[in-house]
Amino acid sequence: MKTNHSLKVLSVAMLAGTLALSGCSTLKSIVGKKDNKITISAEQSELSYYEQAQAALEKGNYHEAIKTLGDARTFYPTGTHAQQALLDLIYAQYQAGDYEAVSNSTAEFLRLYPTSRHLDYVLYVQGVTHMGGSPKASRLFKLDQSQRDVSWLQLAFNNFQVLVNNFPNSNYAPDAAQRMIAIYNDLAEHEMVAARWYVKRDAYVAAVNRAKWVFQYYPQSESTPEAIAVLAYSYDKLGMTTTAEQYKTLLQINYPSYLNADGSVKLPNQKSTSFTKRLLNTVTLHKFDKKADTQGVVSSYNGQTRNQVIHQAGGLPPLPSQPAEMDDSKEHMSMPIQEKRRHIGLSLPDQQ
Template structure:
């Protein structure tokens, strides 16, 4: 994190205290011993309780202990790690709304921490799953739901790559960005297929063209070209249709029948959807620690450098410009 950002945060804090006045500061200091006195255990005891609970998978008990640390010892030696473990426990407890609140708080409170990349990563993974109270990732076809959270996740992972390119999470985040990019293309194809089935060929061509133009490296491009060829052919726009058929013949001949007509296959679409769903399950989320964490990344044939470079080349178009 840039020093200027840290200085800005410090300046804001100093300004706030100055405005409050010496009396307010005195009250704050007077209340601190009283607050700590209400704690039933030391911060070390609470943290040991939380660690034991996490090791046993008792996430709710861990959350209670970690919240006690943050309530009674907000500036103590375990405060930062407690918030990191709280993020993990909340995620494991499927309390996704709390996760994003905690990751945002961690980034705000500890902007220079070496674990900010972890907070960004978990925030992205959580947003990638969708709205906090909606069906989660593996229970719902991404392409058939609101893509707002996918866009947020893409931004989280992009921030991670831009600011922490050497992070242990960078490779996994890059693969998730690629998967999200493909999901946006698939989202357009879902609509295009719907229009094709209803012979709304102009609308189908428009959605397919959006994929071809704005997601040119996505896995949806072959089918988008096929839909464009099919739609234009059936609209009587033979010259344009033949141009797309030529692209299919050279690059994706499986979309053409022997007589040169376009083959639109639901099987191909379903297979692609299955691959995309599996593509976002890389790695294993672990607890963050200043020395080690439980994360293990997985890569599908590409080197770490290649997948990061590929992700960095991707952009999501502004949907309002369609």
């Protein structure tokens, strides 16, 4: 795995357009006529702004910290504490629930500091933010992740995948890996929600399309057995006996519980389940102690060691390049091809 901090897999767009800002303590703006100048001067030194922001963070006054850090970055954009101020700003914005600002700030950090040793942290926070859904919409509702717009989950998966692949030794890698696995399962479940709906309405071609997407693109998901069962059942209903028998054979070998004694397919009476919701119900996002940069909290230990869960996530295939919004009315019957950081998260024990 790659470990250099250049993050070659980050898009060129993230790395391009670094702002050439001047590090001065006075800003001048022209308003109206050329001879009318308004000079906005820094009221404090960079260090004073930064220390004031730290005091606000310690007290949990996140809105005050956001304002002070914003002033520090405005008046001292290339100062000694510029990078750290942006890291603290990201943390304060997250704690204040301003997720749209978090998305903007993490993107800005990736653009301004493409070789920073804190890229793993920024990718992690960006992924956690995307995992919550639209900054202004879905957070207002307690929706099953697998039944809402999954585009945000796809963004989060990509953030975590870059982190795990490039920073496998990061303190955030185990948590990111668990989130990747949960998201992967939710994306597959998203298709199965539609497949079940079509089966109930005898729309078997559409059910085949959805189940086949899971079988092809999410073969390591927990939805795969049910997807094979839906394929076998639907092809049988469509009168495509030979194809149905091929999927029944797969069930007999790998998932015999999905077959009845007479060889017919037994579809589970299953309701949608959100794997990310299950994971997040056990995760408490919090700030680690400032002096304990390497400590974490185990909040959903499932028997896997740190190395095992990272290896499992690293083995997940890339997400399909196109969304799974296919035309379900059309037949598609071919057989499928087989410095410090404000911490948010959890960790797993080292390999035993």
